[in-house]
Amino acid sequence: MTSPTPPAEPAYADRTFRSGAGLLTGVLLILLVGWIGGDAVLQGKGNVPWTALAALLTVIPLIVAFTLRPAVFANDERIRIRNPFRTIVLPWTDVSGLRASYSSELFTESGAKYQLWAVPVSLRERKRAARKATREAHDDPYGRTSVHADVNDTQARAAFADRAVADLREIAERAERHAEKGTTTASLRWAYEVIAPAAVGAVLLVVLLAVG
Structure with missing residues (x-):
């Protein structure tokens, strides 16, 4: 009975470069915006909850895009x-x-x-x-440790x-x-998973502010 073949190791292992300060800033901003927006959704009257939801849909993807998403592999x-x-x-x-x-x-x-x-x-x-x-x-000054x-x-x-x-x-x-x-x-791909929700949220926000 032959033993199962182990999965092949990747030929090229990635090294990842990211900004720790950017990640921390992104997490804190999402928590802050989520707290403010969530309070407006729960406590707001009239169109305020819907406006807050549209603002969250616009802002959070942008925060993710500029703080959590950037990386180099x-x-x-x-x-x-x-x-x-x-x-x-x-x-x-x-x-x-x-x-x-x-x-x-x-x-x-x-x-x-x-x-x-x-x-x-x-x-x-x-x-x-x-x-x-x-x-x-x-x-x-004499460079004694330089050697x-x-x-x-x-x-x-x-x-x-x-x-x-x-x-x-x-x-x-x-x-x-x-x-x-x-x-x-060489290839280039647009991040529609970020662009689409932010665009939809921005359109909804403009409409709600216009009719509000």
């Missing part, structure tokens, strides 16, 4: 960028560069540019990391966006070294 074959209203999938062979300046951006060989909403750039965090690096250099310094330690002290972009560049370089023709093709 990368493996040795492709990068998948999940932005508020679109999901972009690109093989690394189509990517020409990544940078984090005032926002995190990806550039393609065809000249297109996509913003990485899941990797926000915080100038305050970047300045804080730079001040810390300056203090450490001042504490060790044995771990590059990973230096990267860990950088701002979140700079660390994420550095990691993505590393994945892209590794993919280039082991370049094989993969099955991934």
Whole structure:
């Protein structure tokens, strides 16, 4: 009797990049909006409950879109960028560069540019990391530990966006070294699961306010 064949492991494991601050902000905003809107639905008179429901249907999908939804998934074959209203999938062979300046951006060989909403750039965090690096250099002015310094330690002290972009560049370089023709093709999909309820809620809200 032969033993059952174990399920095959995925050929490419994803690394996920998301903003912890964005997730926390999204959860808090949903709780706050749900509390205010729910109170209006339960306690409101006349058209107020319906207006509150329409407002919730409009606002909550937008909060989800801009805080909980953004994510970047990368493996040795492709990068998948999940932005508020679109999901972009690109093989690394189509990517020409990544940078984090005032926002995190990806550039393609065809000249297109996509913003990485899941990797926000915080100038305050970047300045804080730079001040810390300056203090450490001042504490060790002769660079006595530089020979044995771990590059990973230096990267860990950088701002979140700079660390994420550095990691993505590393994945892209590794993919280039082991370049094989993969099955991934470039694609773009609109997030209708977010757009549709927000649009319906906005139309209902306008109608209710107009007749109210």
